[in-house]
Amino acid sequence: xxxxxxxxxxxxxxxxxxxxxxxxxxxxxxxxxxxxxxxxxxxxxxxxxxxxxxxxxxxxxxxxxxxxxxxxxxxxxxxxxxxxxxxxxxxxxxxxxxxxxxxxxxxxxxxxxxxxxxxxxxxxxxxxxxxxxxxxxxxxxxxxxxxxxxxxxxxxxxxxxxxxxxxxxxxxxxxxxxxxxxxxxxxxxxxxxxxxxxxxxxxxxxxxxxxxxxxxxxxxxxxxxxxxxxxxxxxxxxxxxxxxxxxxxxxxxxxxxxxxxxxxxxxxxxxxxxxxxxxxxxxxxxxxxxxxxxxxxx
Ligand SMILES: Cc1cc2nc3c(=O)[nH]c(=O)nc-3n(C[C@H](O)[C@H](O)[C@H](O)COP(=O)(O)O)c2cc1C
Numbered sequence: 487x488x489x490x491x492x493x494x495x496x497x498x499x500x501x502x503x504x505x506x507x508x509x510x511x512x513x514x515x516x517x518x519x520x521x522x523x524x525x526x527x528x529x530x531x532x533x534x535x536x537x538x539x540x541x542x543x544x545x546x547x548x549x550x551x552x553x554x555x556x557x558x559x560x561x562x563x564x565x566x567x568x569x570x571x572x573x574x575x576x577x578x579x580x581x582x583x584x585x586x587x588x589x590x591x592x593x594x595x596x597x598x599x600x601x602x603x604x605x606x607x608x609x610x611x612x613x614x615x616x617x618x619x620x621x622x623x624x625x626x627x628x629x630x631x632x633x634x635x636x637x638x639x640x641x642x643x644x645x646x647x648x649x650x651x652x653x654x655x656x657x658x659x660x661x662x663x664x665x666x667x668x669x670x671x672x673x674x675x676x677x678x679x680x681x682x683x684x685x686x687x688x689x690x691x692x693x694x695x696x697x698x699x700x701x702x703x704x705x706x707x708x709x710x711x712x713x714x715x716x717x718x719x720x721x722x723x724x725x726x727x728x729x730x731x732x733x734x735x736x737x738x739x740x741x742x743x744x745x746x747x748x749x750x751x752x753x754x755x756x757x758x759x760x761x762x763x764x765x766x767x768x769x770x771x772x773x774x775x776x777x778x779x780x781x782x783x784x
Contacts (some may be wrong), residue, residue, distance in 0.1 A: 577621040
């Protein structure tokens with residue numbers, strides 16, 4: 487079974503009715519099983535935010551509570567990975583989400599995303615996982631790096647195995663899964679129920695197809711040709727225009743196009759041009775021209 491998670495959605499933003507927060511909750515056509523990832527510091531704000539979602543009839547398929555974000559501003563406010571340093575409050579956050587749903591008689595899985603710990607001297611993922619299990623979390627995703635490591639260095643999958651041993655609820659492993667072979671290795675080395683993919687999917691949303699093929703024991707299809715990649719970019723652009731309008735979509739797509747075209751012929755020149763496109767129509771023309779050129783090469 488597969489699923490997706492939204493970007494981090496601020497519980498304070500929901501409670502304050504911030505339009506930028508609501509934008510993160512947009513529906514994606516055809517997408518099912520999408521968890522909304524909430525972040526915040528106070529248990530009571532999570533509870534209030536659940537009330538706001540319910541009042542708008544927007545209780546998602548599942549909730550994921552962020553306890554892994556390393557960003558200074560988030561951590562400084564007591565949210566994200568800061569919750570790993572305060573297991574009592576972390577447990578109360580999960581309890582308050584579960585109770586807020588029970589009060590409204592809605593039943594949805596409540597997952598939590600954690601890291602290994604704050605730093606190498608305070609690896610507490612297994613102990614914290616037990617606290618979260620006691621608070622009625624449905625499952626836990628472990629990013630096998632510390633807060634101090636942010637995204638650098640190799641993920642230490644042994645922590646995932648320790649969390650699997652510590653709890654009875656499902657555990658997903660995360661960190662350095664870039665291929666079906668990596669996924670198979672993580673599942674067998676750690677005993678986790680499933681894997682979560684992060685950076686490998688940036689600019690390569692097709693990565694899940696070969697991964698699932700390998701997990702199912704099928705032969706994966708090859709990577710898409712350059713012109714097929716650009717077709718996906720154009721489709722992505724169209725979806726962003728529907729969501730954000732032409733000008734914001736053109737700016738938003740810059741970083742994605744950087745990821746999508748990494749390693750393709752002429753990509754440095756393309757990116758330079760893309761960075762000067764201020765509306766979707768111009769960007770579409772530039773991309774279509776590039777697609778014709780790379781198509782002629784293959
Ligand atoms: C640009 C970027 C944005 C991210 N945003 C989130 C987020 O909103 N919520 C979250 O739980 N993790 C977020 N992550 C972390 C990833 O989900 C993942 O835990 C991390 O990248 C490790 O997995 P990987 O080695 O497969 O990339 C983000 C990572 C990157 C690089």
